[in-house]
Amino acid sequence: MASLPDEVLELLRDPASVKLLATVDPDGTPHLAIRPSLTVLENGELAFAEELDSSELSQDLVHAIWRDRRVTVGVSLGATVWQIRARxxxxxxxxxxxxxxxxxxxxxRGPDADISTVWVLRADDVRDDSPAVRRLEDASRRPNAGSHLDRASLVRREA
Amino acid sequence: MTRSHEPGPREVAALHPEIPLFILLKMDLQRRGLRLTPAALEAVQDPLYDYSRSYVIYGQGDYVHTGHTAPKNAPGPLLLRDGTSVLVLAGAEYNNSYTVDHQDGRFLLYDGDEFLDEVDFSPRPDFYGKRTSRGTPMESIATARPQRIDINPYRFCHFWEGGNQCRYCAYFTDVTASKALADGKFPRQVDPEDIFETVREALKEPGRFSQIMLTSGADPRGEHTFDFEVDRQIEALQAIGRNFQGRRFASELIGCGYDKRQLQRLHDETGLTSYCPDIEVWDPKLFDWICPGKAKYNGRDWWIRSALDAVDIFGPGNVYTNAVAGVELAQPHGFKTLDEALASHFEACEFFAKHGVVYLSLVWIPWRGSQFHGQPQPPLEFYARLIKGLRDIKRAYGLTSVNDDYRHCGNHGDSDLERIA
Incomplete structure (x- = not known):
């Protein structure tokens, strides 16, 4: 299991973060779900609650654990975005x-709230997917690729 | 330690890739049993896992064989990582058992020396260890599956009188041990107030239960056959129902084949939501041989009619019937080939499905206390072919096993497959 940077742990524990799960169904169709309950446990595993066995996400997760397929977790706050591939x-x-x-x-949500399942995930790898970080990485790998030449930082403007 | 020479879960998974390894492993665990190493046995004495007095009523003999001289308490059902529960009696070794060890705070499953996976056990429910106001230990009134309360309102089967019990059955063969473990408070008929109080206590634990199941030994006595049994079930269901605000509560009654009047009473006078008269064996001649009590009271057609009549009352998909898959191959009278046995199951499933009844299979275990003890079990591949065929038939008829799914019952590979629609 990959260990997660402190910044990711904080984001996962922050109720203000947006937490996403990307899965595929048995036919390969992708599916995206928001799960605010997603958090990190004391042992570093990720966990979230699912309300219904019949949800599209639940079905995809059963498929994933039966077939040992990975899912992707996205966690974001402001301009910060992290992506975790997990089993x-x-x-x-x-x-x-x-x-x-x-x-x-x-x-x-009150005393009538219910959940059916808690799913536990183990991270395989994690990467900072924030746009600023991605841009810097791209610039260092491919310095002259893909940037439009009219960007303010490149073009000399007439006085 | 030795390994089975039969194809195991991995080999069968290679032949039937559409069936998840978890479900094959579950069925093979049921077939072959489970032993605990001394370390695992010590670990399940922890208050989180200690199921203490339960299981004895199922009559499979002594509870834990590990070479210890003093008996130890058993854990609850085994849980695989995908949430599949395995109703296997840890310690009752009967067929080249799997092994669970405990290392570094984790339960680890082995087949011989081969490590298979990390597993867990269903935790002990909070009501265990408590007593009713009459002083009855609550775990002698109800036992717990991962999400289900099981209650036996009547702990004797009259089919055993005269040797008419089902030939694979070992229910209630440990009455002496059960009495001892219930501090002598183990009457045949359970006090409905004890049932009410036990359920009330069980419901205090957040998220622990989502269904209640009742089953009892058969009692054909009464003005009409099974009237005594039905009266008793109604009394127990009414006691349970006093714990709920609404009329109905998620519940299943595994009972004998009742007539329409009795079924209507169960529906109208209680909060029951589903009914399950078990056919056990579909073939008419084998039914008579293997289930002489059911044949005597009142025969195969009666039991089938009861399931069909119940659909009119409880609705399509709310009536179930179980088959003890494999007993139809018991000798000397059983089928001689696996194909014949499978064909019989599929014929039964199709017949019941047409009428809105969910036909379910479970793995036959030739228990020590049963007449079929010592008979060979079918290979794992038989069960793989069986559950796939049954799932396909039920899917074609739009039937699912809501009351007997992986989280409530845990006994059926075919309903486990339904987790993906």
Whole structure:
């Protein structure tokens, strides 16, 4: 399991971050889901709650764990974006972890809130996908590729 | 340690790539059993895992064989990483068992010396260890699957009188041990107030249960056959129902074949949502041989009619019937080939599906306390072909096993396959 940088851990624990999961279904069709409950556990694994077994995401996740396929997690706040490729490690339907996420859901959404499952993921690799970081990396690898020549930093303007 | 020479889950997965390895492993665990190393046995004594007194009612004999002189408490159902639950009695070795060890705080599954995967056990529910107001240990009233409460309101099967029990059955053969573990409070009939209080306590644990299942030993007595049994089920269901605000609660009754009047009473007088009269064996001659009690009260056609009638009352998809898959190959009267056995299952599934009844298979284990003890089980590949065929038939009829799916029952490879629609 890849360890995550502190900045990513903070982002994952920040309720203001946008947390996304990208999966594919058995036919290969991609699917994107937002899951605010996604967080990082004490042992470095990622986990989030899923409300329904019948959701498109749940079905994709079952497919992924059965076929050992990876999913991608995106976490973003402002101009900062990180991407984590991960493997489904465990589908939790009972026990302390399920109870913990259920109680959180009920604290946020009231006593009738419910979840069916907590999915646990293990990161394979992580990368900073923020536009500024990507631009710098691209510029260092391919200094003259792809930039428009009329950018303000390149063109000499007449006085 | 030795390994089975039969094709195991990986070999069968290569032949049937559409079936996930997790489900093949689950069925093979059911077939071959599970033993705990001394380290694993110590680890499941932890309060998180200790299932203590449960399981004994299922009559599979002593609970944990590990070479220890003193008995230890058993864990709950095994959980695979994909959430699949495996109802295997850890410690009751019966067929070249798998092994669970405990290392570095993790439970690890082995086949012989080969490491397979990390596993877990269903945690002990909070109501275990508590007592009802009558002093009855609550775990003698109800047991827990990962998401289901199981209750036996009547702990005796009258089919055993005169030797009419199903030939694969070992239910209630450990009554002496069960009584001891329930501090002597193990009457045949459970007090409905004990049931009410146990369920009330169980529901205090957040997110622990999403269904309640009732089953009992058969009792054909009464003015009409099974009237006593139905009265008792109604009493128990009404006691459970007092815990809920609404009329209905997610529940299943695995019972005998009832007539229409009895079924209507169960529907109208309780909050029951699904009913399951088990056909066990589809072939008429084998049904009579393997299930003499059911043949006597009131025969195969009656049990089939009961399932079909129940669809009119509980609705399509809310009536189930189980087959103990593999017993139809028991000798000397059973099928001689796997193909014949599979054809019989598929014929049964198609028949029931046409009428809105969900036909489910479970893996036959020749328990020590049963007449079929010592009979050989079919190979794992038989079960692979079986669950795929059954899933395909039910899918064609738009039937799914909501009440008997991977999270509620955990006994059926075919309903496990339904996790992907």
């Amino acid at each position: 489904l490690w465990r589908c939790v339907i009972t026990g302390p972890l399920l109870k913990r996420f259920l109680l959180l859901a009920r604290a946020e």
